[in-house]
Structure formats: structure tokens, C-alpha cells
Amino acid sequence: xxxxxKLITTYIITAPLxxxxxxxxxxxxxxxxxxxxxxxxxxxxxxxxxHMIVLFIVxxxxxxxxxxxxxxxYAFRKSKGAQAEAWHENHVVEAIWTVIPLFILVGIAVPAxxxxxxxxxxxxxxxxVKVTGYQWMWQYDYVDSGVSMYSKIAESSNxxxxxxxxxxxxxxENYLLDVDQMVVLPVDxxxxxxxxxxxxxxxxxxxxxxxxxxxxxxxxxxSWAKIExxxxxxxxxxxxxxxxxxxxxxxxxxxxKNEFNRWVALQxxxxxxxxxxxx
Amino acid sequence: xxxxxxxxxxxxxHHAPSGWTRWLTTTNHKDIGSMYLIFSLIMFFIGGAMAMIxxxxxxxxxxxxxxxxxYNSMVTMHALIMIFGVVMPAWTGFANWLIPMMIGAPDxxxxxxxxxxxxxxxxxxxxxxxxxxxxxxxxxxxxxxYPPLVLQTGAAFPFLIFAVHFLGASSxxxxxxxxxxVFNMRAPGMTLLKLPLFVWTWIITGFLLIASLPVLxxxxxxxxxDKYFGTSFFSAAxxxxxxxxxxxxxxFGHPEVYILILPAFGVVSAIIPTFARKPLFGYQSMVxxxxxxxxxxxxxxxxxxxxVGMPLxxxxxxxxxxxxxxxxxxxxxxxxxxxxWKGAMTFETPMLFALGFVILFTIGGFSGLMLGxxxxxxxxxxxxxxxxxxxYVLVTGAIYSLIAATYFWLPKWTGHMYNETLGKWHxxxxxxxxxxxxxxxxxxxxxxxxxxxxxxxxxFAEFNMISSIGGWVYGLSQLLFVYIIIxxxxxxxxxxxxxxxxxHGLEWTLASPAPYHSFDTPPDPSTIEGxxx
Ligand code: HEM
Ligand SMILES: [Cu+2]
Ligand SMILES: [Cu+2]
Numbered sequence: 001x002x003x004x005x006k007l008i009t010t011y012i013i014t015a016p017l018x019x020x021x022x023x024x025x026x027x028x029x030x031x032x033x034x035x036x037x038x039x040x041x042x043x044x045x046x047x048x049x050x051h052m053i054v055l056f057i058v059x060x061x062x063x064x065x066x067x068x069x070x071x072x073x074y075a076f077r078k079s080k081g082a083q084a085e086a087w088h089e090n091h092v093v094e095a096i097w098t099v100i101p102l103f104i105l106v107g108i109a110v111p112a113x114x115x116x117x118x119x120x121x122x123x124x125x126x127x128x129v130k131v132t133g134y135q136w137m138w139q140y141d142y143v144d145s146g147v148s149m150y151s152k153i154a155e156s157s158n159x160x161x162x163x164x165x166x167x168x169x170x171x172x173e174n175y176l177l178d179v180d181q182m183v184v185l186p187v188d189x190x191x192x193x194x195x196x197x198x199x200x201x202x203x204x205x206x207x208x209x210x211x212x213x214x215x216x217x218x219x220x221x222x223s224w225a226k227i228e229x230x231x232x233x234x235x236x237x238x239x240x241x242x243x244x245x246x247x248x249x250x251x252x253x254x255x256x257k258n259e260f261n262r263w264v265a266l267q268x269x270x271x272x273x274x275x276x277x278x279x
Numbered sequence: 280x281x282x283x284x285x286x287x288x289x290x291x292x293h294h295a296p297s298g299w300t301r302w303l304t305t306t307n308h309k310d311i312g313s314m315y316l317i318f319s320l321i322m323f324f325i326g327g328a329m330a331m332i333x334x335x336x337x338x339x340x341x342x343x344x345x346x347x348x349x350y351n352s353m354v355t356m357h358a359l360i361m362i363f364g365v366v367m368p369a370w371t372g373f374a375n376w377l378i379p380m381m382i383g384a385p386d387x388x389x390x391x392x393x394x395x396x397x398x399x400x401x402x403x404x405x406x407x408x409x410x411x412x413x414x415x416x417x418x419x420x421x422x423x424x425y426p427p428l429v430l431q432t433g434a435a436f437p438f439l440i441f442a443v444h445f446l447g448a449s450s451x452x453x454x455x456x457x458x459x460x461v462f463n464m465r466a467p468g469m470t471l472l473k474l475p476l477f478v479w480t481w482i483i484t485g486f487l488l489i490a491s492l493p494v495l496x497x498x499x500x501x502x503x504x505d506k507y508f509g510t511s512f513f514s515a516a517x518x519x520x521x522x523x524x525x526x527x528x529x530x531f532g533h534p535e536v537y538i539l540i541l542p543a544f545g546v547v548s549a550i551i552p553t554f555a556r557k558p559l560f561g562y563q564s565m566v567x568x569x570x571x572x573x574x575x576x577x578x579x580x581x582x583x584x585x586x587v588g589m590p591l592x593x594x595x596x597x598x599x600x601x602x603x604x605x606x607x608x609x610x611x612x613x614x615x616x617x618x619x620w621k622g623a624m625t626f627e628t629p630m631l632f633a634l635g636f637v638i639l640f641t642i643g644g645f646s647g648l649m650l651g652x653x654x655x656x657x658x659x660x661x662x663x664x665x666x667x668x669x670x671y672v673l674v675t676g677a678i679y680s681l682i683a684a685t686y687f688w689l690p691k692w693t694g695h696m697y698n699e700t701l702g703k704w705h706x707x708x709x710x711x712x713x714x715x716x717x718x719x720x721x722x723x724x725x726x727x728x729x730x731x732x733x734x735x736x737x738x739f740a741e742f743n744m745i746s747s748i749g750g751w752v753y754g755l756s757q758l759l760f761v762y763i764i765i766x767x768x769x770x771x772x773x774x775x776x777x778x779x780x781x782x783h784g785l786e787w788t789l790a791s792p793a794p795y796h797s798f799d800t801p802p803d804p805s806t807i808e809g810x811x812x
Pocket of ligand 3: 532533536579580582583
């Protein structure tokens with residue numbers, strides 16, 4: 001009986017929050033963002049589901065524990081004439097609340113392990129992009145085609161973010177999340193990312209892909225993503241890397257495969273593709 | 280102000296010097312305890328002022344007040360001060376004041392070491408704070424000091440390293456002293472399983488300190504030689520490994536977070552039974568839970584580094600051990616709730632802060648569990664979600680328990696009751712504002728805001744503004760705390776010896792204010808109750 005009651009209360013408390021949260025899918029242009037984005041890769045959706053499951057579990061436990069506490073504070077107050085009892089042990093109860101959490105943890109660990117194994121499996125990737133962090137910009141090498149490019153914060157943001165620039169950030173399009181040159185990637189392709197850095201540690205993070213990975217000088221880290229929806233996805237460096245750590249955004253533009261090939265060809269001809277990698 | 284705490288009641292048979300030399304040379308556990316606590320309170324406001332600057336800059340998008348480099352310095356110094364200058368010294372202060380009284384001893388076992396351990400602190404923090412005024416500014420590489428970034432620190436670098444060395448030495452001295460005291464100076468009849476939980480949690484904290492701080496000292500020494508003596512421990516170009524620093528750092532760092540919180544478990548385990556007027560539920564399981572947490576804390580460190588690119592087996596191992604900590608932590612929370620069950624509760628200020636601790640710390644534990652799930656941590660890591668997590672466990676955890684402990688034992692120390700009405704105000708103002716301050720940071724992190732950035736894109740503006748307002752109210756509310764303490768030291772309603780009608784334990788059998796030397800003669804063994812709180 002109490003379990004059902006708890007479930008209902010949890011639902012009542014969390015439903016509006018979660019409903020709101022699921023509407024806030026596109027991180028880029030929503031205020032009051034509350035929750036993880038579902039993202040656009042199979043992995044990011046797994047992550048999202050796992051996040052929601054664990055959030056749900058802790059919410060239920062929280063409602064139970066805090067509910068009991070508030071009930072105790074209400075029912076067993078001295079001012080209401082409560083008499084303190086003297087017991088201070090009950091091995092059965094203690095065993096129960098040690099073992100049940102163990103089972104819950106196993107329940108969390110199983111899907112988490114599955115997701116992790118999937119994430120670490122880079123086999124069968126169709127192309128490779130090497131990402132190198134610099135203070136304070138990113139370099140992208142398309143290993144298969146030889147295209148190489150740098151990408152740094154867009155001039156509009158960079159100007160506006162200076163102290164005393166007099167520019168209102170909200171008047172700047174994609175303030176701090178815009179670059180001079182986007183990373184163009186093909187949709188529905190298993191892309192292997194190799195992250196490394198040239199100076200200090202950075203971390204390459206586009207929330208829509210579902211993960212971040214440290215870019216460490218002298219190390220090459222492997223991760224992958226298969227992006228299932230065309231569009232523009234924004235992210236930021238996620239590891240403190242000095243003065244302008246807050247100002248090295250990442251923007252990827254995911255396009256149809258043929259369009260991607262066209263972009264690569266243009267790049268190789270050394271045409272200025274900035275226009276392509278914009279909008 | 281501390282003078283009135285216990286000078287009058289002191290026996291002066293040792294011809295202790297008076298005036299300021301008394302404080303410099305004192306070997307008395309209460310004097311030293313007071314100095315630790317006052318020092319900690321001062322540092323709380325220095326570190327707090329830095330937090331106010333951080334929240335000021337983050338109030339709106341755009342850079343209005345500080346430069347990015349200075350912002351990074353603020354974040355770095357704020358963390359170092361709060362961890363090493365506030366919470367750790369405060370716990371040593373409480374240990375000094377309380378442990379001899381709780382175990383029926385006259386003083387600490389190693390009084391000169393005690394004096395020395397304290398007096399290192401002001402020097403260490405002078406070194407650290409001086410860096411704010413030297414060319415190149417204060418350290419700005421984060422309290423985690425990751426190379427290669429930290430090696431870009433300018434003239435402040437050696438100051439940082441030596442400050443950390445000193446702080447470590449001070450804490451190890453304090454820990455050795457506590458352990459020597461507890462193992463050698465317990466009154467006859469005070470067996471280990473009769474010790475109050477605060478003493479137990481401190482024993483285990485002491486071992487954590489002694490085991491983990493030398494590791495930190497080693498790590499920062501390697502940083503020092505990397506920077507000045509041409510070694511390449513952490514430089515890939517020279518055959519070293521920057522990730523190794525992170526492993527070493529967090530091998531210290533995770534036990535460190537339990538160093539900050541275990542004594543809090545002891546405090547809450549003293550306060551809740553007192554005001555529920557019922558013995559602590561599951562005393563022995565509390566001791567075992569603390570020991571289990573301490574053991575696990577040494578095998579979970581890499582949960583801070585899930586994104587560095589560990590092998591799958593490593594990630595799985597550290598995920599399993601990390602989420603396993605939830606079990607003993609849960610046991611503690613359940614035990615506190617069971618202690619309240621069928622008690623007769625009243626809600627004086629210490630109890631309010633203790634109850635606030637249980638709820639809000641548990642929320643921090645929940646986000647900890649979420650962070651421990653490796654694949655999801657790939658999203659959470661280095662975002663405001665982590666910032667929210669550690670502030671729930673540290674501010675509404677460690678700091679709340681420190682405040683609760685202050686209200687709880689202050690009447691015993693000063694002989695006066697504090698102002699209960701003001702205390703309640705302090706609680707409610709703090710509790711409302713601290714949640715306004717930190718709860719929205721969960722949302723910010725989930726929505727994608729990285730930590731340690733001085734400026735952010737406009738979609739994060741609303742929650743940052745709310746958070747900043749909460750921050751300032753919280754900061755201002757703490758001035759009330761100081762006012763209440765000063766008022767209580769100066770005067771107030773006379774406190775009885777037992778102070779709280781539900782209080783148990785040897786410290787309450789002493790007079791209020793507590794005499795200068797605690798138990799010159801061992802207490803009557805029949806007054807030792809035990810195993811229940
Ligand atoms: C149920 C218990 C807990 C679990 C499972 C847990 C788990 C974690 C994890 C996985 C992280 C790393 C997050 C990331 O950077 O991605 C973390 C960070 C942190 N935790 Fe906890 N935690 C717990 C309790 C505590 C306690 C009790 C404290 C201190 C009183 C604490 C203090 C911290 C701090 C300071 C950090 C951030 C360190 C930094 O990166 O600067 N945690 N926790
Ligand atoms: Cu960065
Ligand atoms: Cu940890």
C-alpha cells in the first residue's frame with residue numbers, strides 16, 4: 001500500500017518537472033533548460049534513459065525517506081506529548097535496508113554496463129576525425145580525406161565578451177556558442193573521434209552526442225558517434241584550460257552524406273568554405 | 280572574545296603566560312580548539328567573499344566585473360580555502376575541544392604538537408593569500424591542480440605548493456594527536472565501543488588523513504620538480520604522464536572528501552538522539568558503516584576521471600565501487616530516521632541544522648549516485664551538475680553540521696545560551712537561500728553549462744541569476760551566525776551543566792563553561808554510558 005502511495009506521490013511531484021524537461025530537447029535555443037538533452041545518437045538516448053531511470057529511483061527513495069522524516073517530525077514531537085521509547089536496534093530492519101539498496105544498485109549497474117560496453121566499441125567506424133585542443137581553439141583533421149581545419153570562437157561573440165564591450169550578449173546570435181568555422185559531419189555514419197591536445201588538457205563536448213572526452217597532450221582518446229539527425233549542434237570545452245576556457249566553443253554541422261562529400265571536395269580544392277560551414 | 284570562554288575558570292598552576300603570548304604558546308586543548316575554530320570562521324568569510332565575487336560575475340551573461348584569469352583565481356582559491364582553511368581546521372578544532380571531554384581525558388596526548396599543528400595554518404594561508412598580490416596573480420588552475428595547466432602558473436606556483444605542504448603537515452599533526460589521544464587517554468571504563476560516534480568518526484578520519492595527505496604531498500612535490508628541476512613526471516613530451524597526476528591526486532582527493540564529511544556524521548549522530556530523546560539507532564552499524572565508507576573511499580578515486588579515457592574494465596570497476604558507497608551511506612541515513620521514530624522531538628537550532636543536514640546531504644548523495652553511473656557521467660562531468668552535487672554535500676552537509684555542532688556545544692563552552700530566536704532565523708534564512716543558490720545549478724549542469732567558466736551563453740541566464748541571488752542572501756545570513764556567537768560568548772542566559780535535557784555523554788557532566796583542564800581525575804566509570812550515541 002505504501003509503495004503504491006509513494007509511486008503516486010512521486011509521479012505527482014516529478015511529472016510536471018519531467019514533462020517540462022522533455023520539451024526542452026534542443027539545448028541551443030531554450031531558456032529554463034532543466035534536463036539532459038536526449039541527443040541525436042543512439043548512445044545519447046541510452047544515456048538519457050539511464051539518467052531518467054536513476055533520477056526516478058532516487059526520487060522515490062527520497063520521497064520515502066523524507067516522507068518518513070517529516071512524518072516523524074510531525075507525529076513524535078514533545079509538544080504533542082510524545083513519549084520517547086528506548087529501543088535502539090533491530091537487526092531485521094537493518095538487514096533489510098542494507099540488502100534492498102544492493103539489489104537496486106545491481107538494477108542500475110546492469111543497463112549502465114551495457115551502455116558503457118557499447119560506448120567503448122569503436123569497431124566498424126566509417127570515418128575518423130582527429131580533434132586537437134589548443135589554448136584556445138580546436139583543430140579538426142579528417143584523417144581519411146586529409147582535410148584539416150581550425151575552429152575558434154566567432155568574432156561577434158569574441159568582441160561582445162570583452163569587458164566593457166558595451167554589447168548586450170542577448171543581442172549576439174548564439175553568444176559564446178558560435179565559431180568561425182563549423183565542423184561538418186555526415187549523418188548516419190559511424191564516426192570515430194580521436195581527441196588529443198597540444199598544450200594543456202581540454203575536453204571536447206557536444207551534449208547532443210551524449211559524451212565528452214578529455215583531450216590530453218601526449219594521449220589519443222578514442223570515442224565514437226553515429227549522428228542520426230542533420231542539424232547544427234553546439235558544445236563547449238569542458239576541462240579548465242586557462243584564461244579563455246569559457247571561450248572555445250564547438251559547433252558541428254551534420255549534413256547528408258553527399259553534401260558532406262561535396263564539402264570535402266571543396267575543402268581539398270582549397271576553396272573558402274566558410275560560407276558552407278555557416279548558417 | 281575567546282578570553283571569556285575559559286580564562287576565568289582556569290587553574291593557573293602552570294603559570295601560563297598571559298596576553299597574546301598565551302595564545303602563541305598555549306598547549307591547552309580548549310585554547311587551541313578555540314583558535315582553530317576562530318581561524319576557520321575567519322577563513323569562511325574570506326573564502327565566502329570570493330564566492331560572492333564569483334556569483335557577482337555570473338549574475339548576468341557577459342563579463343562585467345572581473346577578467347577571466349582573475350575569475351579562475353577566485354574559483355581556485357575559494358575551493359582551496361573552503362576545504363583546507365575552513366572545513367578541515369574546523370573539525371580539528373572540534374576534535375580538540377570535544378575529544379578529551381568526551382573520553383574523560385585531561386587534555387590531548389601531544390600538546391606541543393597540537394600547538395604547532397595549529398600555528399602552521401596562519402603561515403600557510405598567508406603564503407597562499409599573498410599570491411593575490413604578486414605579479415601574475417593567484418593560482419588559477421583549479422584546486423585540483425592538474426598539469427600541464429598548473430605548470431603555467433607564474434610566481435604564485437611555489438607559494439601554492441608550499442602552502443599545500445604546510446597544510447598537509449598541519450593536518451597530519453592534528454590527526455596523529457587525535458589518534459594518540461583516543462588510543463591512550465580514554466578514562467577507565469571507556470571502551471572503544473562506548474565511544475561517542477563523533478570520536479569514532481574522528482578515529483577513522485585520522486587514519487584517512489594520515490594515509491592520504493602524504494600522497495598529495497608527493498604529487499605536488501613532483502609538480503614542483505617538473506616545473507623547476509627539469510623532471511617530466513607529468514609531461515608526455517618528456518616520457519611522463521599527465522593522467523598519472525590525476526590518479527595520484529584523486530587517490531588523495533576522494534578520501535579527502537570523506538575527511539570533510541565523516542566527523543559530520545558523528546555530530547549529527549550526537550544531536551539527533553539528544554533532541555529526539557532516544558538513543559541512536561544502530562550504534563554498531565553506524566561504526567561499521569563509517570569504516571566501510573572509509574575503506575571504499577580508497578578504491579573509488581577514478582570516478583573523478585571517467586572521461587580521461589580509461590580502459591573499459593577500469594571504468595566498470597570504479598563505477599561498481601562508487602555506487603556501492605550508497606549502501607553504507609544509506610544505512611546511516613536510515614538509522615538517523617529510525618532514531619527519530621517514536622522519540623519525543625523538539626526543534627532547537629542544533630536540531631534544525633542537523634535535520635537540514637540529513638535531508639540536504641542526502642540530496643547530495645543522490646546526485647553522487649547519479650554521477651557514479653559512468654556512461655551518464657560522460658554528460659554530467661565538469662558541468663554545474665557536479666558543482667551542485669559537491670555543494671550539497673559540503674555546504675548543506677559539512678558546513679551545516681559544523682554550524683549545528685557550534686550551536687550544540689557553544690553553551691557548554693561559554694556557559695551561556697545563545698539566542699534561540701536568532702538561531703532559528705539563521706537556520707531558515709540559510710536553508711531557503713542555500714537551496715535557491717544550489718538547486719538550480721542541477722538544471723544548469725543538465726542543460727549543458729560547464730563548470731569553471733566566467734561567462735555563459737544566454738540560455739543559462741535565468742538560473743544563474745536566481746542562483747546568484749540565493750548566494751548573496753546565504754552569504755549575508757552567515758553574518759548573523761557571527762553575531763550570535765559573539766553575543767553568546769559575551770553573555771546570555773546561564774547554561775546548565777547538562778544544557779540539553781536529552782544530552783548524554785561525559786562532556787555534559789562537566790561544569791558549563793567547561794573548566795580549563797577537562798578531567799584532571801578520571802570520571803566515575805558509572806557515569807560512562809555508552810554504545811548508544
Ligand atoms: C553517495 C556518496 C557519493 C558518491 C557516489 C559521489 C560521487 C561523486 C562522483 C562520481 C564525482 C565526480 C563527478 C565528476 O566530476 O564528474 C563526485 C564529485 C565530487 N564529490 Fe562526490 N560523491 C559522494 C559523496 C560525496 C561527499 C560525502 C562529498 C564531500 C563531503 C563529496 C564531494 C565531492 C566533491 C568535492 C566533488 C568534486 C571534486 C571536483 O571535481 O572538484 N561527494 N562525487
Ligand atoms: Cu577548456
Ligand atoms: Cu569522489
